[in-house]
Amino acid sequence: MYKERQRILLKYIEKENLDGILISSNENIFYLTGAPLVRGSFCKILYLSKDGNAYLVVTALDYQETLDYAKEVEVVKAENGLLEEVKRFIGRRVGFEEKSMNYSMYQSLINSTELIPASNYLERMRERKDEKEVQLIMEAQKITEKALLEGLEKFSENMSEIELAAELEYFMRKFGAEGYAFDTIVASGYRSVYPHGSPIKKRIEVGENIIIDIGARLHGYCSNITRTVFFGKPKKDIVEIYEAVVNAQEAVIKAIKPGIEGKELDKIAREILREYGYDEYFIHGLGHGIGIDVHEAPFINRKCNRIVEIGNVITIEPGVYMPRVGGVRIEDLVLVTNGGCKNLTEFTKEFYEVG
Amino acid sequence: MYKERQRILLKYIEKENLDGILISSNENIFYLTGAPLVRGSFCKILYLSKDGNAYLVVTALDYQETLDYAKEVEVVKAENGLLEEVKRFIGRRVGFEEKSMNYSMYQSLINSTELIPASNYLERMRERKDEKEVQLIMEAQKITEKALLEGLEKFSENMSEIELAAELEYFMRKFGAEGYAFDTIVASGYRSVYPHGSPIKKRIEVGENIIIDIGARLHGYCSNITRTVFFGKPKKDIVEIYEAVVNAQEAVIKAIKPGIEGKELDKIAREILREYGYDEYFIHGLGHGIGIDVHEAPFINRKCNRIVEIGNVITIEPGVYMPRVGGVRIEDLVLVTNGGCKNLTEFTKEFYEVG
Secondary structure, three states, X not given: OHHHHHHHHHHHHHHOOOOEEEEOOHHHHHHHHOOOOOOOOOOEEEEEEOOOOEEEEEOHHHHHHHHHHOOOOEEEEOOOOHHHHHOOOOXXXXXXXOOOOEHHHHHHHHOOOEEXXXXXXXXXXXXXXXXXXXXXXXXXXXXXXXXXXXHHHOOOOOOEHHHHHHHHHHHHHHOOOOEEOOOOEEEEHHHHXXXXXXXXXXXXXXXXXXXXXXXXXXXXXXXOEEEEEEEXXXXXXXXXXXXXXXXXXXHHHHHOOOOOEHHHHHHHHHHHHHHHOOHHHOOOOOEEEOOOOOOEEEEEOOOOOOEOOOOOEEEEOOEEEEOOOEEEEOXXXXXXXXXXXXXXXXXXXXXXXEO | OHHHHHHHHHHHHHHOOOOEEEEOOHHHHHXXXXXXXXXXXXXXXXXXXXXXXXXXXXXHHHHHHHHHHOOOOEEEEOOOOHHHHHOOOXXXXXXXXXXXXXXXXXXXXXOOOEEEEOHHHHHXXXXXXXHHHHHHHHHHHHHHHHHHHHHHHOOOOOOEHHHHHHHHHHHHHHOOOOEXXXXXXXXXXXXXXXOOOOOOOOEOOOOOEEEEEEOEEEOOEEXXXXXXXXXXXXXXXXXHHHHHXXXXXXXXXXXXXXXXXXXXXXXXXXXXXXXXXXXXXXXOOOEEEOOOOOOEEEEEOOOOOOEOOOOOEEEEOOEEEEOOOEXXXXXXXXXXXXXXXXXXXXXXXOOOEEO
């Protein structure tokens, strides 16, 4: 599998007339070699040369674990800094990832090497998931849905956002999550207008809605689900928003098929929300690809000219955030299939009351 | 507080003859304005101009939350991309963060603006914690220690690494953690030779050691503690390693005082480990600063020429990872004080048996 992925990249190297390609994001290194995914840390750099040699330079700290897990690559321990070490291997005209390479790294290489942006190619490779990748995402999604169900069962009066997050995360772990796909979102009442609202000590009050956006990680792959649930009887306007968002989301899912443009899908959601008068409160894109990164290409939004393709796994997550009223977001994970899509999410979208 | 921090930065702008400074890391934006810290996402950019105006450009998605939390700054909603929007404000000679700015961002700005590296100055500012920052780190550390104690109480036979992580994280949340400082590490038995080992489904077996490295997040600030504990009676060699690591760690803590060089502290640990014959298995630096980032300056390792100063909060975490035997790491958080240091960590370093 890793060899095959490297082979595809070699074709690109040849086509672009490069001496090799330098991979600095942990996610792409994991994708190409299986080396452990240590998030938020620059501790590895991969060089794939046009003759098919692959060198994975790591710090002493990560050497043993990388040696035990990485496949189809020569693991090299860096004694004097990753970039210094990699200079021993790299050629003169080299592809690089312009988003994961920061200015410092770029500067330290540019004097001796011509650097050619190559992120897009790797992004595109990763967009189309193979069977095993889909399997892992599905398993991670199952864990997450079960955790959502069990976590909500534990809901009780006087609970804070943080306490609810505790239950949700606990069950993700219990059901086998090796980590989280992203920082858990629990945003209730007035805080539900913050799409990124992380949990705070605020108590969840009767009559409030709660946006829950969670994801697990399994063998490197992410899941993602959002539901908006209610503690006690909600206000009338939030019920109408809920209905609008569910309708918009389901209409999009019905419309997904290979070949449809991302912006077309986004438009379907916006038009339904417009009928309800909520379109101006839909303040983010419709969805995103998911895989080793929780947010990866394709990004489905109103500017997206790309078409969705068989093997894409994408989120569909319209949301309405109305000042002084509250927010609702509903998110499923779907796999684009021949002629349509398969929803990888089974959790109900019926009105859900907790407590 | 934010105004004062911005004022210090203005002095730097003046001294370096800049028109302003561009801040692209969420951590520094949080430090300078209090805007919500959304990790792993490029969703805000701050420009501080030499005349004292501060503009915080955000996407529509994060606009409301930023508006509600950010202080001493004009929050601007970006209609056409953050960088396009920020170009309306920035001057011709502008400082930037060379580590948080990737190549793509750099390229999109460099044609119209002269960009001057300025990370170090902000790093230095953040190294010296004020009273309130120390208070938050201490609170976060208390949460983490209590969670470690309660989590270990829940240890039981047949538990997996993931299940132990579940308990530890659950209690961090229960005691008020708004999030985690980093991905939890639980590495037992043969996996304890991986300093970064994240938990997997592997069962923890009788006779195994377990490295636990956890941290909570509170109002943006991180905590961090590592302990190595034992399930049942351990093998003799791991007991000796444990003793060596504790001795090395405690000797360093005794030696900390303002003015001592980082590499001197690192050497103290290495020399004690050498007496035991373990120094070659101490494969990482001794410690790091901690604050809004879990790893921030100063980085205490064998190359560190910097001195530690009053107000630094640093981890001291020697570790020995011996192939085919196992690993031990012990980590405390300390505050450098007048004439010495205050250990912010109270958890015992006595031999700790669970189960």
